[in-house]
Each structure stands twice: as structure tokens, then as C-alpha cells.
Amino acid sequence: MLNALEVFTTVIVGLMVGVEFSVAFVMNPIFNGLPEESAVRARAHGGRMLGAVMPFWYIGSLVLSAIWAVAGREHGTGPVVIGAALLVLSVIMSLLLLVPINNRGKTWTPETRPADWKEQMNRWDRFHYVRVAIIISAFALLVTALV
Template identity: 40%
Template sequence: MEQVVQILAVIVVGPLLGVEFGVAAFTNPILQRLPEAAYWQARGAGGRILGTAMPFWYLGSAGLVAAAAVWNRGPLLIAAVVLMGLIVLLSVTVLVPINNRVAAAVGAPGAGGVAEDAEHFHELARRWDRLHWVRVGLLAAAFVLVVLAGAR
């Protein structure tokens, strides 16, 4: 059973890392090249869609890594659980609030309606992007730990 849980953790955490890396490395840089109104529409829609699905994916991933650590109490899996906890904490306390503000920017200046200036929203988006890279790095480390724990 411990191997099944570990394999499920790899199967769920690996694609999560891939999606988050894709957002950081490709999607958001491409969106930044769009005209202002299209940028805010795409960024807002992406923030709302991913903001709806990702909490379940993150909690499922953290749960599977924790379950793998319960079944096999190795130091690598315990470290992966700690990293997943940090990732969830970073997401909930910092990234989600920023994402909610950016997602609300569909009506941002140039797109038709938020009172705050465009530069404020751009700075929020840049801050989210920088912190998202931190999350991607932590997620990559957690994934590597889960894979290495399964290989031993």
C-alpha cells in the first residue's frame, strides 16, 4: 500500500509542478506581451479559473505526500511534507490575496473600470509572478524529495 500512495503522490504532484512551471515560464510572460485590455482580461480569467481548481489540487497533493510520509516515515518524505506545508501557507497567506486582486483587474484601466491605476495592478502582477517562482521552486524540491524517497 505504501508504494501505491507514493506513486499516486508522484502522479499528482508532478503534473502540478508542470502546470505551475508552465504558468511561470510561459503563460504569464506571453500574456505580458498582449495589449493592455487583453492582458487584464486574460490575466483575470486565468486567475479566476486556476484560482478555483488549484486549491483542490494543492490540498490533494499535500494530502498524498502526507499519507506517503505516514506509510513510510523516511526523512525525505517528512521534508516533502514540510515543503508542501510551506507551499500551502505561502499560497493562502500571500499568493491567493494577490491573485484575487489581479483577477479582479478585468476592469482595470485600459479594460474599462477599476479605480486604481494600471501601474498598481502591474506591480501586483509582477509581485505575484516573483512569489510564484518561489512556490515553483519549493514545489520542485518537494517533488524531487518524493521521487527520491520512492527510488530508495
């Protein structure tokens, strides 16, 4: 049963990393290349769509990692505990830095966007790059613990 939990947790975290990586390095660069009105719409739609799903994914990944750490404590769980701690950091970072910007951005239209919308999106992107690095590190630790 522990093996199934380990594999399931690793897959869930890995998929989350893949989505967040593609947002950072594929989707947002595509959106940034669009005309401004389309870019605002794309970012707002992405913020609404992923903003509805990602909280469950992040918290779910964290809970699964914590369960793994507790269930596998007899087998040595150092990498899992550190990976879970990094997931905690990513959740805190999300709540304090990224979610407030996303909550504003997901309501914007070409007509209602603020004058500094690009600066706000650039700030979100910078925070997101750091968050992606953190969750990649957590994923690498979980993979290390799995193998």
C-alpha cells in the first residue's frame, strides 16, 4: 500500500510541476506575444481556470506528501519531509504573493485593465518562476525518495 501511495503522490506532484512549468515557459510567453487586448483576455481566463483548480492540487500534493512521510517513517523519509516542506513554502508563497495578483488579474478585461497591468503580470511571472523552482525541487526530492 505504501508503494502505491508513493507512486500516486509522485505522479500528482509531477503533473502539477508540468502544468506550472508550461504556464511559466510556454503559455505566458505565448500570451505575451499576443496583441494587448488578447493577452489580457488570455491571462484573465487562465487565472480563472487555473485559479479554481490549483489550490486543490497544491494542498492535495502537500497532504499526500505528509501522509507518505508519516506512513513511511520507518523507512527513512528525509527527502519526503524536505519535499513536503518545500510544498508548504510554495503554498505560503502562493497565498501571500501570487494569489492577490491573480485575483485582480482574473477580473480584467481590455476595457477595465489598470494602467500597470503589464507590471503586475511581470511581477506575478517573477514570483511564479521562483515557485516553479521550489516545486521542481520538491518533485525531485520525492522522486529521489521513490527510487
